[in-house]
Structures are given as C-alpha cells and as structure tokens.
Amino acid sequence: MIGSFHPAFRLALLAASFLSAPAIAQDAEENASGNETIVVYGSGIGSNAAATGLDLTPRETPQSLTIITREQIDDQAASTIADVLEYTTGLSVKRVDRGRNLLSARGFDITNFQIDGLPFATGNVGLEESSTVIYDRVEVVRGSVGLLQGAGEPSASINMVRRQADAREFTGTVTLEAASWDHVSATVDVSTPLTSDGSVRARFAAEVYRQDAFVDLESSKGFTLYGTISADVGPSTRLRVGGSYQKDERNGVMWAQLPYWYADGTVADWSRSKTTGADWNAWDTAETSAFLTIEQDVALGWMLKGDVSYFQQTEDSKLIWLWGSPDKASGIGMDVWPYWYLAKPKQWNLNLQLKGNYQLFGRSHELVVGAMYNHLKTGWTNRDPDAATVAPVGDFNAWDGSYPEPTWGLRYRMSGFGTTKQTAFYGVTRFRLLDPVKLILGGRLSSWVRDEEEALYTAEPYRLKKNVFTPYAGLVVDLNKFLSAYASYTSIFNPQTVRDREGRYLDPLEGANYEAGLKADLLDGRLRLSGAVFRIEQDNFAVPDIGYFVPGTTDVASKPAMGTVSKGYEFEMQGEVLPGWDISAGWSHFKATDADGIDVQAHQPRKVFRMATKYEFGGTLDGFSFGGSARWESRPPQTAANPATGETEKVGQKAYWLANLMGAYDIDDRLSLQINVNNVFDKRYYNTNSWFGGYIYGEPRNVRATLSYGF
Template sequence: MHIVLRHIPLRRGALVLQLALASLSMGGMAHAEQAPASVAKDGQTLGTVTVTAGATGPTEGSGSYTTSASTSATGLNLSIRDTPQSVTVITRERLDDQALHTVFDVVNNTTGVSAKEIDSVRAYYYARGFQIDKIQMDGIPMVGGNAGESQADTAIYDRVEVIRGATGLMSGTGNPSASINLIRKHADSKVFTGSASLSVGSWDKRNGVIDLSSPLNAEGTVRGRVVISAEDKDNFIRLENTRKTLAYGVIDADLTPDTRLSVGFSEQRDRHRGNQWAGLPIFYSDFTRTDWDRSTTTAASWNFWDTKQRTAFATLEHRFANQWKLQASSNQRTNSGDQRLNWMDGVVDRNTGLGLEPWIIGYGVSDKQSDFGLTASGPFELAGRKHELAVGILHGEHKTLWLSSDASVLPPIGDFRAWTGAYPEPNWSPYQTGSFNRDTQTSAYAMARLQATDALKFIVGSRVTNWERKGDKALWTAEAFKITHNGEITPYVGALYDLTPQTTLYTSYTTIFDAQNYRDKRGVYVDPLKGKAFEAGVKGELIDGKLNTSFAVFHIKQDNFAIPDGNEVIPNTREQAYTTTSGTKTKGYEFELSGELARGWSASLGWSQFNSEDGTGKDINTAHPHKMLKAYTKYRLPGEWSKLAIGGGVNWEGRSYAEITDPRNGKTVQVGQDSYAVASLMANYQYSPQLSLQVNVNNLFDKKYYANQIDTFKNITFGAPRNVLATLKYQF
C-alpha cells in the first residue's frame, strides 16, 4: 500500500509529524521512497513524498475502512488479497463513525454475519448458516456467551477481523461459519496523547470514555495506555436499566530493539435491572398472532442480571536478524454472571389478558479459561524463491460452572394487559450445581506460504488437536461423562494466482471438527460436528491498496449437525434440546468492497446469500436469514465545508423463521420475520483538529421487526425503535 502526500502546504516541523503519524498508523514499518531536498519554510509547498507500508499495524488514526493485512486466517502475515478466505476488517474509523459500542453492534454490521439477540445479555451469531461459537481476543478463542460477552465494550479494541469459512486451523476446533477476532489497542505512542468523549442519547443513555497513552520513561521504550469507559442507560423496553463500567490498562516495553513485552488487564462490569428474559408470547389462546407494543415486558421490577468479564494477558515477542519472529503468550480469563429473573409461560387470552404463569429462575455461571502459546514465523528460501513459514504450539483449559436456584411458589400473573412489573420476589433456595464441565485442548500447527512462480502461490498447512471434555454428575447431567478426541487433524490447502498486479484468483479447502455445546433431551452433549469446506473467489486490491474487493463462492458438507429437537427441552431447564442430522450441505456466495472510493469518500458494501439443507433436502437453520446486505458510507465535504462529514447505511436481511408446533392440532407452523431494512445516518462536524461533534441516528424510519432467534425459547423480542446518539469528542 502507498500513501502519497502530494503538494501539501506544510509549516515548519509538520513534515516530521506527518511522517511520524504515517509510520505509527502502519505499525512503524514505513519508509520514505522520495524526500524533499530541503525543509520547507513557512507557507511553502513541498514536492511529492511517498510512504510505503509494510506489515499490518493499528488502524487507529488511519482514517480508513480497510487495512493492508491480517494474520487471523492462517497465522501468516498476509495481505487481505493474499488470504484465501473471505476477510472483513471493521477498523477503528468505522467503529467510531457508526458508534459501534458493543461486539453485538459490530457483528450486526459485518458482511455475511447475522446477529440475533436472545435477551438483553446474550446473542447468537451465524455465518453461512452455522453458529459462530467462539469469539477470539488477539487470536485466543474465548468459550462461553452467558456472561455478557456479546455486550463487551469496543472502546479497548483497535479493530475487529472477521474471517468467514472454516477456522479450525487457528482455533483447533471450529465450524465453517466464521471467526471474530478482537484486536486490542496498545501503547504505541512515545508522546503523551489521548482522547475524551461524552455521549448522550435516547432513553437517557449517557456514555463517557477516556483513552490516554504516555511514555513511562525518557526514552519512550516503556509506554502505557489506559482506557476507562462508563455508561448508564434505560431501554425502550419498560423497566430495563443498564450500568456498565470498563477499565483497561496495557504496558508495552521495548526490552531491546528487537524484543517487546506487552502486559495488560481489562475488567468490564455490567449491572442490568428490570431486564427481560426470553421474550414475549407469540400467540393468543385462540392461536392468533400477538402484536405487542415494543416496550412490553414480561420482567418483574426485581429482575437482575449482573456480569463481570476479567482478562489478563502477557506477550513476549523477539525478532531475529533473519526476519524470524518468536512469540510466547499467556491469556487468563474469568467471566461470571448472576441472575434472578421472572419469565412467563403459556398463551394469553386476547379478551381477558389471563393465561400466563410465572417462570422464575435463578442462575449463576462462572467461566474460567487459561491459554498458553508459543509461535514462530519467518521467511525461508527454497528453489531460489522466498517463502514464509509459521508454526505454533497451544494449550488451553476451560472450566464452566452453572449454578441453579429454585424459587418459592408465587401467585398467578393475572391480567397481563395491566402488567407493571410490580410482582412479589420469591424466596430463593440455596444454589445447586446445574453442571460443571472441564475442556482441555492441546494443539500444534504449521502453515507455509510457498511462492511457486511470480504469479502463483500455495498456502498449505495442518493442525493436530487433542481435545477432552469432562463433566460431573449434576442437576442437568444424569451422570458423569468424559469425551475424548485425540489426533484430530485439520488440513488446510489454498492456492492463489495473480491475474494482474491488483487482482488475484484463489481457492481453499479445509476440514471441520467442532466439539458442540448443544445438549440433547437427556442433557448429554451431542457428537462433534465434522465436515469439509471449499471456497473459491477473486480479490482485488485497488487504488494503491486503499480499496479491497472480493467475490467468493463456498460449498460446505457436514455430519452430526445439531438441529432443534421439536419441543423437547434439556432436563430441569426451559432451554431447547437438540438432536443431530448428517449429510447437510450449504452452498452460497458473497461479495464485498471496503475502503476509499475517492478522496474523502469511504464505503463498505457486502452481500451474502446461501442455501442450507439437511440430508433429505429440507431447509435448516432458518431462524437466521439466508440473504443479507450490509452497506455503509461516509463522505467528507470538500473546500469550505471540509469540517463536515456525512454518512449513512442500510442493513437488509431476507426472511427468517422457526417451526413451532400448533398446540391445537400438533401441526407445524412457521413463525418468523419477513424481509426488512434498517437505515442509519451520521453527521460529524470537526470544530478544530481537537474537537468534534457527531450525531448518529439509528433505525431512521422506525421499522418494527423481530430481533431475536425465535427457535431458542419460541418467543419474540423486538429491535430498537428509532434512536439518536450525540457524541462530543476531544483529542489531545
């Protein structure tokens, strides 16, 4: 990628600042191809200065909707064009422009990925018809989703990299959906810098963020960064209030010119009060469809769900003189949740509002995860050509404890039409162990990029994994169990051919092995998912790397695919039980472009479409849409209006539905959401280089739609109505 600074009026010292900022934004690996003969005087114009980027680096400060490279797919530092899978990078610029404050917001605006809420804390993510069951943090897969992970604050991340397709090569176990890799911010600045922002919005939302970076010694070889965020907001759903606090700190130290140590810690706490769980009834007692106001809730005023996410990490990296890099990493994560909730079961009489019964639950969850890794990567020469190799050894342990508390008997709900949440809180029994599982995974991988000719490259590799899950006898598990899979091999083969210096054809193949977290009607985990994934396409790197484009087709075959088992539930819970089916097939295609279309005009546009069937030809995973369009653009006005930037976008998705049994006759009926679109607008006014005001409007046309995955609890929740957020930001 080239950044060209052409005929820019610069005052004394500004050239040095421009080059320093360019170097920082590209990971400190820029060099000047052409420099002026002398420093300009005040008001003079310099000649052309070209800066060339090397490896990928932070997107913060780049002003771009794309980036030059990614390591998330293969462990190799490859450009997006040279990665033989579909890659989307949500840069810091897009995170800020669209005010994407949570991981859910990011995923909901990513090409080819469907995000559906379960309640105010949890969400399911799907891509290419399959669930994304792991989110990565700096390449480390995080297991779990019941302790607020979908609502994790994005203030501490530089970018989010999404690799669609099978991801087992880098995660050990994985299905053919996608990987979502959250890349943390680091302390890269050798001068004091930072920003502070204050946001206010609909439903009394108030959000503040402080982000500070500073050198910690005179030489700037030891640097620190702190990010603090706090939020308090109500919701369009009655009774709901959320308070969130986030603290993140990282120290980056250059122990030598070639050795870097990073140590950091983050903690996020979410306090939910009056929050709804599971959703609203779909049918009246006469089995006609309900049509609730979006503010309707089944929650009691005492409902709560508190979550806490803690992560500590350390990374030691050394670069050798031969351009090889050795990295050792450790990641410790503890996420927990505590909840007391009222839900309602049954069907409502349209005329009396009667028929619902209380369903009271008390749950606690604790996820503890430890990961250690040792990786190495670098170039080597063979047959007169330069190639690249990456190898790694990884070990991880994950423990999940679920606790359950029973509630005393409560009076009937009464007329739901008059529900205000004023309902007595029950007496809670001591916690019992619902389940306790321990997962252990040890794996090793090797991946090589082989330059066969100037135009032809091969990417080949494999991963071998030993995986084990142990479970104790508990309330939801009839007996202790142990599941072991040793020597699971995940091969990966990719080929790329450069049609032109800007255009590449590619294809890739890998296998699938995923230890699923679904339980059957006995409370036993279903067998691991196995299969094969194929992908082929064409990628373009245009306008000197400022714009990335791609078109891909994919074909996936799977066995032991988990599907809902009718109306069966997991013992002693209200959660859906699953069974498995084999011979499933998915075929589809995707298109995406992201980056700068012209000076001051950035855009991201993505379309995805697929068909997914079981072995009998029946459609599966219909609770998520099979067609989606995600589009967003921003334009900074020229000339005298250059302080103003305007933007907007639209997310469209096709029909999604779940099959539900009609209690009157036992027949299956489809309940779902027809195709719909949600639009957004943004305006940003830059009062000065330091101060800006931004206004975001979401759901511009106030579309009413179902936002949840209906087949989970066979209830419905609604997407947020039109809402506004104003953000005042100061950078220093």
C-alpha cells in the same frame, strides 16, 4: 473514513474451502509526532497473522474477511462488539432476549472468538457484549477457522484486536455522549511514553455509562477499565502486558420473549415497550482479562513469540421465564418460573510460535510452527424458588412487572463443574511455486478433553477426543497486478454439548468446507473488492428432536442431522471510492438444508445486505462529514405450529430495511461534534434469532450526540 462493497461488482467463482484465513488489519500507524494515523474503513490495511500465523495481506488470504477499523466503530457510535457486527457482511446479529445475542453466518452459529489472535470460548452472555473502548479494530473471517482456533463452527471467527501503547508523545481523547432513553456516557483514551526515548510506553482507556431502555423497567449502568504497557527491551526483544475489567449491572431485564400468539391462534401485537420481566430482575456481569506477549528476534530473521492470556467472567442473573399463549380478552394463560443463575467461567490460553523465511528451489518461502494450550473451567449453580411462593401470572395484558419475588431455596450445582483442555501442535507454510502462484499448506493436531462431574445438566462425567487432525490448504494465483483468484479447503471438527432423548451427547460435528473467489486491490490499494462462493458439508448437525426432552431436564432433546449442506456466495467492497468518500457494503446469500431438503437453522435470514458510508466535505464545508448505514434482511424460513389450529405457519420477521444517519463537524482542530440517528424511519420489527414461542422487538428510532476532544 470507511470501507465498502459495491453492488455492481459481479464475480464468477469456484468451490473449495479452508479452515483458517488470517483476519486482516494493521494497527493504526504512528505519524512523525507519535500520534496515531486513522486508517479508513477497510482500506490501507497491511498484513496480519490472526488466524494462520502467516503474515498475509487481504489479497493473499484465501478466505472471505472484513475489517472494521476504529474510525468506522466511532462513526457508527458502536458501544459494544455486537453493535459493530450488525453492519458486517454476511453476519446476522439477533437477540435471544434482552440480555443476550446470537450471532450467525453461513447457516451456523458463531462461537469462535479471538482476542489478539488467541482463541477464547464465548459465554452465556457472549464476548460480543465487550465494550469497544478496549479495541482498535474487529476482524471477521468467514468460514471455518481451525488452524489456530481448534474445534469450532464453520461460520466465522471474530478477532477483537486490543488498542496498543504506540505513541511516543503524550496524546489522548475525551468523549462525552448523550442519547435516547437517558443514556449518558464518558470515555477517555490516553497514551504516553514512560521513558525519555519512548522505549517504554503506556496506554489507558476507560468508559462509564448509565441508561434506561425502550423496554419497560429496564435500566443499566457500568464501567470499563483497560491498560497496557509496551516495551522495547533492547534491539531484539519486545514485551507487551496489560489487562481490562468490565462491569455491567442490568436491572429489570426481560429474559423471556413476548408471546407470538394469543390462545385463539391470532398473532399478538404488543407495544414495543412491553416486557416479560419483573421489577426485581437483575442480570449482572463482570469480565476480567490479563495478557502478556513477548517477541524475540532470533538468527536469520526468524522470530519467536510467546503469549499468555487469561479471561474470567462472572454472571449473576435473577430472572423469571414466562411462556404460553394468553387469552386475548382476559390475558390468562401464561406460566412462570423464577431462576437464579450464577456462573464464573475461567480460561487460560498459552501459545508459543516460531515464524520466519526459508530458501528452497531458489525461492523464499514462509513457515510458522507452534504449540497451543487452552484451559477452560465452567459450570453453574442455581437457586430454585419455593414453589409455594411462586405467584401466578394473572392477566398478562395488564402485566407491568410488579410481580412478587419468591422465597429462594439453597444454591446447588445445576451443571457439573468441569474442565475442557485443548492441546495442539500446528504448522503452516506458504510456498512460492511461481512469482504469481502461492500454495498454502498446513495442519493442526489436537487433543480435546472434557472432564466433568455429573449433575442435572451434565449426565456424562468425561469426554475425550484425541489426535484430531485439521488440514489447511489454499491456493492463490495473481492474475495481474491488482486481481487474484483463490481456492481453499479444510475439514470440520467440533465436539457438541447438546444431548439426545436418551441423555447422551451427540457425536462431534464432522465435515468439509470449500471456498473459492476473486480479490482485487484498486486505486493504489485504497479500494478492495472481493467475491466468494462456498460449500459446507456436515454430519451430526444438532437439530431439535421435537416432542422429546433430555431426561431429568426441561431442555428439548437434539438429534443429529446427516448430510447437512450450506452453500452460497458473498460480495464485498471496502475502501475509498473517491477522495473523501468511503463506503463499506456487502451482500451474502446461502441455503442450508439437511439430507431431506429440510431447512436447518431456519431462524437465520438467508439473504443479507449491509452498507455504511461517509463523505468528508472540503472547501467552504471543510470540517463537515455526512454518512449513514443501512441493512436489509430476507424473511427466514422459520415456521411453528399455531396453538389453536395446529397448522404450521411462517413466524419469521418479514424482509425489512433499516437506515441510520450520521453527521459530524470539526469545531476546531481538537473538538468535534457528531450526531447519530438510528432506525431513522422508526421501523417496527422483530429482532429475534431463536424460537421459544415468541419474539423480541428491535430498537425504535433513537438519537445519540457525541462530543470529542483530542489532545
């Protein structure tokens, strides 16, 4: 089943914002036999504590949020977290190149990721490339998230919730897939008790795949392994431990974008299979994670929880960058530079949290206090080519990737290797002022330290930000049994890594975030409606300083934009509209400008519609289900100077629709077949969320068949 928004839903709202709203969604419950019960998209969701630590239902949460359940992930045949987010309300998922995505919401990039509620920094190839075989659901909290996240953007937080070992009987699923561009994959998900009473349980999931692409030369293969053990250690202690490993090998990958213009100023019209890559290009990644969680019940119903989590990524990318505006007839005019990047960022997260209820003024209230430590080690090396062995591009019109690999120099530290440490103490409480009125107050006291050696891309060796206080305030009023109104506020703090024309780092982003809205639970909780307005005020927002570069690098310099404001509204509905019919849809609209009224983040679409639906037939058609998804985006206000005329022109993708279809049939109680057709009408469109003088095409029409067997 599936979750949804309804276009007819019209809500009037107010303005006030927040820093951290709990991403909401409850793990699939165990049924009497010990197997998991599927939760429909967004409905039937219970309390969750992913952002504030407080156990709040979606209606009790003073922030916009969306939950994508495991069933919706399967219905969309989503292989990665990025695939999941493409049809999530308020989010924009675009490609920088064929190796990376950029995510955004409300006019700001999304850099805040969590795994099981613990914050992790995303890398050059981001956490959105994680395989969905690891996760039970994805929770998206829109707006500023700082109470548990700390420093970050006021866009959204993506919380990826791992599958748990809950089953007390042996159960599992095996899935085989075949799709366009020679895609084949297999997954297995198995749960089993390890003791006769089920007090110790294990779960293992794995995926293996290989595929080509609609882009010339590109192919990839990889696998993912995930395992976890849960144990009830006596009546008051629970333990969970696990880890994962994901490896992706990608060959012939296109790094640079296709040139937008010819040298004469006319817009180029390349084939969707056209590449800027070479046949020796490689972009390989590997991610390793491990985690340990212990929960201990203490006196008077309080609980103490400790988390230790680790994540490491290795990225090895040998690529070429092409840029320029070629001559339409001869194809001459493109420049090239090879690049061999290697990075191995590592991060640790430690969290200790105490939560429970207390009595005050004759009422029961909730309290969460905790301490958190984050440790991130980063830096990268490079191997430059011998300039004498770098061949010219020649005729780009005839480019087929058969470009000679240069001779590589010795590896050197291009970025200073350093460590970022965040230490924080946080606390939040929910006061029940009256039966229908709840006030949430909290705050986080953080210290942020970056200790880094000097290198080509890191001129300043040390940065420090101490005792930064991030407040949290939210008010929720139950207007009746099914409708609530809320308002919330938080401040914004985010150190920046970009530099100005003098080589200095920009000061941290600072500002305020306001949000208000209405939320309703209808049809006995099977259908959720929400609407919100928001306003984000920010200073020191980094914008390109056109014509200037960071000294000693080829990076475009940045300058701080003061008085940046993003404001807008969102509507969403998720749940079961009628028995057997689920729908998830949402609309978002924002405007983001600086103090002079100039658009910031101009590459992001300002209006976005998302929808997914599925209907399960009964009667003589029992076992059949049919559905689909759609998205619409407005044209972003992106402009650039024409290379021939020098005049400013619109270069963003024009407003467009995409539509997908899915159909499934339960062959018997254990075996099912599903067909997904994406981009049904074969829409030709740019899928680029940046501007390097070019664009990336979105995927043409493609088909995927999935055969699943449960036991």
